Amino acid sequence: MEHAEAQLAEVELLLSMFPSQEELEVEPVAYAELRCFVEGTSECPPNTRPELCVKIQTHTGVEVSLSCTYPSQYPAVLPEIVVRCGELSRAQHACLVSDLRLYLCESCSGEVCVLSAIDWIRDHTSEYLVGGEDFDRGARGEEHPSAEIFTRLWIYSHHIYNKSKRKNILEWAKELQLSGFCMPGKPGVMCVEGPQAACEEFWSRVKVLTWKRIMIRHREDVPLDPANQSADLPRCFDGFEEAAFDPHGNRGNHMDLGQLFHYLSERGCAQIFQLYFGVEGR
Incomplete structure (x- = not known):
């Protein structure tokens, strides 16, 4: 409220x-x-x-x-x-x-x-x-470099089934050197993290594909120290992967959301579960 x-x-x-x-x-x-x-x-x-x-x-x-x-x-x-x-x-x-x-x-x-x-x-x-x-x-005329921004996008889709879309998501994330994951099925969940420009480019490509519904559910932007641009980015994920959690249902298109919550918790992102689904994970 x-x-x-x-x-x-x-x-x-x-x-x-x-x-x-x-x-x-x-x-x-x-x-x-x-x-x-x-x-x-x-x-x-x-x-x-x-x-x-x-x-x-x-x-x-x-x-x-x-x-x-x-x-x-x-x-x-x-x-x-x-x-x-x-x-x-x-x-x-x-x-x-x-x-x-x-x-x-x-x-x-x-x-x-x-x-x-x-x-x-x-x-x-x-x-x-x-x-x-x-x-x-x-x-x-800037004498000092501006701070770069590290971005993490939490993306929600009504569903992700199409094999071509899933292939594009994996290839684009790797091309742009983003880490994160994609959970196909219904609903579909994606997270990408990395330099802001790369995340924006990923989103600009993904959102123009044909979707019943897709949105950025949550966004994190973290300014980095301009004096230490060589420092490791504050990533939660190692690389980018398609993650499936005990697929079930008539078409095998529903995932075990309890396993998703465990997956997020292991990476320090447990709070995101409630933002996605409106209930506390367990």
Whole structure:
């Protein structure tokens, strides 16, 4: 309830600041469910995650679109953020998104952050519009390297059956040097961890495949010490694997979730089970 109240307060603040649908679009069903839950007219938490899209014009007249999707635990975790700007090259865009996430990690931990993201984009986008494809952090005159971000994505799907999808998931994770696992069946569960850019690339490939339902259930972003970039990443998994836990059912497509909980517990991730399934593991 505390998270839902914070989400609703932020959405309503943004609606008051951007009253035109041309400036702000809010997914109406999710907003209605969130409001009913907070106001007590519904006892069920929202089934649809709140989504919003803000059209931002920077101080130099550049148009940027910021889309945000709230995880159920937001603002305890960062929202899923997508930035679109036709004037940014791919390299410029990647650097802007990385720096935006780093700013939100360091400045808005545990607090609502969409308004802060809007202000940051409005103030800083022009700094990235230099250098074309050769753009790098040196082009902005930085004397010290920025901290890299280690990311862990916990992905939930209605089901994962298709052999081609499963093959792609394994190959992409290994290509991008990500660790984690994929549990096929119904439901399907994935975790990938590694450098933020690699995790974002993995998600961008996976989400455009045909799914009945797929989402990032939880996200972890950890800024790393820029003075010690050679240090080992704080991984929970060794490599990437497809993990099956006593498949059963008519099609052999259901897993023993107790074994999944044990698998997560061994890797220090037991708390994720409740985020996935809404009950404590055992």
